[in-house]
Amino acid sequence: DTGVSQDPRHKITKRGQNVTFRCDPISEHNRLYWYRQTLGQGPEFLTYFQNEAQLEKSRLLSDRFSAERPKGSFSTLEIQRTEQGDSAMYLCASSLDTGAPLEAFFGQGTRLTVV
Amino acid sequence: GDSVTQMEGPVTLSEEAFLTINCTYTATGYPSLFWYVQYPGEGLQLLLKATKADDKGSNKGFEATYRKETTSFHLEKGSVQVSDSAVYFCALSDPSGGGADGLTFGKGTHLIIQP
Numbered sequence: 001d002t003g004v005s006q007d008p009r010h011k012i013t014k015r016g017q018n019v020t021f022r023c024d025p026i027s028e029h030n031r032l033y034w035y036r037q038t039l040g041q042g043p044e045f046l047t048y049f050q051n052e053a054q055l056e057k058s059r060l061l062s063d064r065f066s067a068e069r070p071k072g073s074f075s076t077l078e079i080q081r082t083e084q085g086d087s088a089m090y091l092c093a094s095s096l097d098t099g100a101p102l103e104a105f106f107g108q109g110t111r112l113t114v115v
Numbered sequence: 116g117d118s119v120t121q122m123e124g125p126v127t128l129s130e131e132a133f134l135t136i137n138c139t140y141t142a143t144g145y146p147s148l149f150w151y152v153q154y155p156g157e158g159l160q161l162l163l164k165a166t167k168a169d170d171k172g173s174n175k176g177f178e179a180t181y182r183k184e185t186t187s188f189h190l191e192k193g194s195v196q197v198s199d200s201a202v203y204f205c206a207l208s209d210p211s212g213g214g215a216d217g218l219t220f221g222k223g224t225h226l227i228i229q230p
Binding site (some may be wrong): 040046103 | 206
């Protein structure tokens with residue numbers, strides 16, 4: 001399977017704990033995006049990387065959230081001191097930047113439940 | 116800021132019926148417009164896109180035309196099948212308007228096709 005993969009698929013954590021998610025994009029894609037989706041809503045943009053550089057962060061990305069893409073390949077999203085409001089599906093997408101709007105390929109997401 | 120509004124669901128139709136899912140948008144710049152589909156248990160997939168006014172995107176029998184004068188991108192299909200049952204998301208990308216380089220999604224419309 002050469003699509004976008006995310007790990008884990010499901011995560012249950014206690015409030016106050018830290019969690020980290022991983023995303024492996026399609027190998028030749030230089031852009032990587034993180035989104036958050038809550039029940040009954042569309043995905044909301046969190047941040048994106050062009051290679052290893054984080055170029056844009058949404059206001060939704062509080063100080064407790066940090067994302068990295070150290071070698072321009074896989075990316076991690078960490079949430080510190082989780083809160084119940086962080087419960088959501090976290091989606092990763094990747095695309096190839098050629099200067100034109102291109103298809104973003106999405107992974108199946110990591111569903112986070114904070115109890 | 117940019118936003119996408121699409122009709123509330125669920126939308127329930129009989130097989131072979133005509134489908135319209137309305138989508139309107141507000142954008143600062145000159146956006147590209149997309150329809151994504153999420154089948155049960157799968158990740159988001161691009162269904163079709165249009166990058167400039169009067170462009171028509173089409174795929175798998177679905178069509179949508181970029182209407183700048185009405186700021187709309189309605190999704191249509193002449194004859195739906197049970198296999199079209201899914202959640203459909205309208206989205207835009209508007210980096211030229213100073214927005215984030217990611218996609219802005221509507222809330223999604225759950226389509227149910229009955230045999």
